[in-house]
Structures are given as structure tokens and as C-alpha cells.
Amino acid sequence: MRRARVPAPIGLLAGLGLLLFLLPLAGLVVRAPWGQTATALGDQSTAVALGLSVFCSLTATAIALVLGIPLAVILARTRGPLRNVLRALTTLPMVLPPVVGGVALLLAFGRRGLVGSILNQAFGVQIPFTTAAAVMAETFVAMPFLVIAVEAGIRSLDHRYEEAARSLGAGYWTVFVRVTLPLLRPAIFSGAVLCWARALGEFGATITFAGNFPGRTQTVPIAVYLALESRPEAAITLSLVLLAVSIAILVGMRDRWLGAL
Numbered sequence: 001m002r003r004a005r006v007p008a009p010i011g012l013l014a015g016l017g018l019l020l021f022l023l024p025l026a027g028l029v030v031r032a033p034w035g036q037t038a039t040a041l042g043d044q045s046t047a048v049a050l051g052l053s054v055f056c057s058l059t060a061t062a063i064a065l066v067l068g069i070p071l072a073v074i075l076a077r078t079r080g081p082l083r084n085v086l087r088a089l090t091t092l093p094m095v096l097p098p099v100v101g102g103v104a105l106l107l108a109f110g111r112r113g114l115v116g117s118i119l120n121q122a123f124g125v126q127i128p129f130t131t132a133a134a135v136m137a138e139t140f141v142a143m144p145f146l147v148i149a150v151e152a153g154i155r156s157l158d159h160r161y162e163e164a165a166r167s168l169g170a171g172y173w174t175v176f177v178r179v180t181l182p183l184l185r186p187a188i189f190s191g192a193v194l195c196w197a198r199a200l201g202e203f204g205a206t207i208t209f210a211g212n213f214p215g216r217t218q219t220v221p222i223a224v225y226l227a228l229e230s231r232p233e234a235a236i237t238l239s240l241v242l243l244a245v246s247i248a249i250l251v252g253m254r255d256r257w258l259g260a261l
Contacts (some may be wrong), residue, residue, distance in 0.1 A: 025243065032240055033233040040237040046214050049238070056131065056219060057199035060138035062145045064195045069188065072150035073176075082150040094144045101140055101210025109136070109209075133210035134217045140201035145198055146191035153187025154180075197249045201242055 006014075040046060061199045076089055093101055109127045119125040129157050131227070160207040161183065183190075203221035209219035210224065220238050227235035 003016055009044040018166045028236065028239055028243065032236050036233050037237050037240075040231075043234060045239065046223065047236055049220050051220055052131070052134075052218065053200055053216065053220040056134045056138055057196050057202075059135045060199040061146075061192055061196040063135070063139045064143035065188070065192060068143045068146040068185075068191070068195075069150055072147045072154060075147065076151045076154035077096075077145070087131060090147050091144045093141045098141055098204025099208050100203065102205035105133075105140060105205065105209040107135060108131075128209060129213065129217060130213040131210075131216055133253060134206050137205040137209045138202045139246075141202050141205050142199040146188075146195040149191030149194060150184060150187050153184045153191075157183055180223060193249055193252075197246060200245065224255075 008182075022184075058250045071090060073082060075088045075090065078086065084087050096104075106113065106128060108114050110118075111117065111120050111128065116127060119127070129134065133238055157180070161179050162175050165179045170178070201221055203225065204217070206217065206219060207222050207225075212222050218226075220242060227238070
């Protein structure tokens with residue numbers, strides 16, 4: 001079967017679109033201070049930002065796993081308008097500007113927020129501008145990626161295995177833990193990796209809700225933004241680290257996440 005020829009105007013526009021992606025990445029790679037990479041990565045402030053980013057992103061991913069898998073189950077097994085409403089609320093952080101998400105978190109969990117005022121008055125707990133705030137901001141923007149991947153995995157399951165387990169007398173939790181979750185391992189893994197990558201690169205909600213405090217809330221994206229003026233070589237090096245992580249994830253995951261979306 002012959003392939004249809006692509007008209008030249010479409011090919012030209014596609015090439016321009018590809019250049020829009022490639023040129024910024026090429027500029028980052030070409031202008032990178034490769035000879036100073038080790039020095040920049042070995043700088044104490046850089047190492048602290050990297051360590052904090054890894055800690056916050058992994059913690060956010062763990063929280064997303066605990067909360068997101070049950071949410072995905074509800075979304076996958078709910079019918080009618082309620083599912084559409086729940087799905088819209090769950091995926092809203094994916095399209096919401098991150099800064100707006102940070103403002104929303106501040107108004108909810110700030111010292112005078114809906115929940116934050118209660119925590120402050122009753123327990124003396126203040127969440128904003130702490131490491132916990134950075135973790136919450138990353139969880140808020142990253143968990144939808146895990147939920148969507150797991151929900152898609154549940155929908156694609158062969159539910160005959162679950163039905164067979166129930167027919168043999170297994171209860172809901174036994175079926176869920178010993179049948180459903182093992183079948184969902186590929187989807188859970190894919191969603192967790194995407195969630196972690198999104199959390200690692202989060203900037204807007206974090207700086208709005210958690211601020212910029214070295215060693216406490218200054219993650220790698222914030223460090224990159226601040227280093228652009230005073231230490232551009234460090235900013236480029238950290239950008240390369242995030243770029244390498246992103247490429248590795250996209251190549252490793254291939255097209256699994258496209259099916260989830």
C-alpha cells in the first residue's frame with residue numbers, strides 16, 4: 001500500500017514546529033559549560049538543592065501513590081456525571097497555571113486559610129514556607145499524572161480474574177491486594193515515574209506556597225531561576241540535569257503514558 005505524500009507546506013510547517021522544540025534544547029547543550037560541570041555540581045548550594053529536590057519529589061510521589069491509587073479506582077469504577085466531575089477536579093492541576101495552584105494552596109493551608117487557620121489555632125502548625133509546603137505543592141501538581149495512568153490501567157484490566165477470585169470466596173480487600181494491584185503494576189510504575197518527574201521539575205506552585213529558603217524549600221528549579229543572573233554556569237548545569245532526567249524518562253517509558261492520557 002502506497003503512503004500518501006505529504007504536501008510541501010505541511011512538511012515545512014512541521015519542520016518549523018520541530019525546530020521550535022529542538023533549538024532551545026540545542027542552545028542549552030551547545031552553551032553548556034562542560035568543563036565546569038563537575039565544579040558546578042560539587043558546589044554546596046547546588047548539592048543541597050539537588051538533595052532537597054530528590055527528597056521532596058520522592059516524598060510527593062509516595063503520597064501520590066497512597067492517595068492517588070484509591071482515587072483512580074473510584075474514577076475508573078464510577079459511572080455517570082459524578083465521574084466526569086471527579087475527573088475534572090482531579091486533572092485540573094494539569095492545566096491550572098502552577099502559580100495559581102500555589103495561591104490556592106496558600107489560601108487553603110496558609111495561616112489564615114480555610115484549613116491552615118484551624119491547624120494554626122488548634123495545634124500551632126504552620127505549613128507555608130516549610131519543606132512540607134514544598135512537598136504539598138509538588139504532590140498537588142504531580143499526582144494527576146499517576147491517577148490518570150492508574151485509571152487507564154484499571155479500565156484495560158481483564159476483570160475476569162477479579163470475578164474468578166470473588167467466586168472462590170475472596171473478599172474485596174483480598175481481591176484488590178492479591179489480584180488487582182499485581183495486574184496494575186505496569187500502570188502504577190508508569191504513573192509513579194511520570195509523577196516523580198513532574199514533581200522534580202515543579203517551580204510555580206512551590207515558590208508561591210513554600211517560598212525560597214536554601215536548604216528548606218529551594219529546589220532545583222528555583223535554584224536554576226535564581227542562579228541565572230549570578231551563576232549562569234550553575235543554572236545551565238542544573239538545567240542539563242533536569243533535561244537528562246526528562247529525556248531518560250520519555251525514552252524509557254516510550255509510548256505508555258500516551259495511552260494513559
